Amino acid sequence: MSILDSATNVLRLFARSERDLTVTDIVAGLELPKSSASRLLKQMMECGLLERDAQTLAYRPSLLLLEVSHQVRAATPLLRRMEQELEALVHESGHTGYISVLDETATSVVVLRVHHGAHPLRVVTWPGHRSPAISTSTGRALLARLADTAIAERFAALAAKAAPASPKDPAALHASLARIRQEGWSLALNEALPGVGSLSCAVADPISGETLAFCLSFPSAGSEQSGDIEALAQRLTGHARSIGRAIGDPFWNP
Missing domain, CATH: 1.10.10.10 (Winged helix-like DNA-binding domain superfamily/Winged helix DNA-binding domain)
Structure with missing residues (x-):
């Protein structure tokens, strides 16, 4: 080195x-x-x-x-910054990473970038792939950036696309988003993809108005008991905080 x-x-x-x-x-x-x-x-x-x-x-x-x-x-857009941090996370953890954005209806999440990890489990979705926002960690991380009134207006459309293990009523979704706002990270286990978990954080650029989320995916079996989720969440939030504070995202600059 x-x-x-x-x-x-x-x-x-x-x-x-x-x-x-x-x-x-x-x-x-x-x-x-x-x-x-x-x-x-x-x-x-x-x-x-x-x-x-x-x-x-x-x-x-x-x-x-x-x-x-x-x-x-002044010279580096949010997407490029997030790619740099995600590359480091993928290298550190070996897990596959994604960068995603809410679609125009704010009910689906769209993959923008994929960074392949080294671990044997490499369930990969591709750029352009859409998933229900309510059933993914990236989707809920991004939804947490919206006002509760905006979530309430969209709940019927969000719930129509929900996976079985996802929040099923407004109160459950509200509680999930409240936790994300408090802790800074979002977790999904066996929702959009059985056997797969993911952790996500969102960052918003106050100048461009752009909000993106990045995540790491991992095998869900045994992850809750091993303590891997908490350790991975701390890594992820550390990188998200680094980006957020650099670009002036109020969420990461309390």
């Missing part, structure tokens, strides 16, 4: 952690030898990428990165 790869991994860890990091944090987060982590952080500081707190000895991104981020924000 080149020093550029290592420095990039350090910056990704800063983005997910949202706090100053010590050498010990880098060692634990990137599984590097302490001597390598210390040397890498020192080099990044000497190059102007990091600053160091004189009292805590912890590192933080420099003002240079903040200045550059304004240019990146």
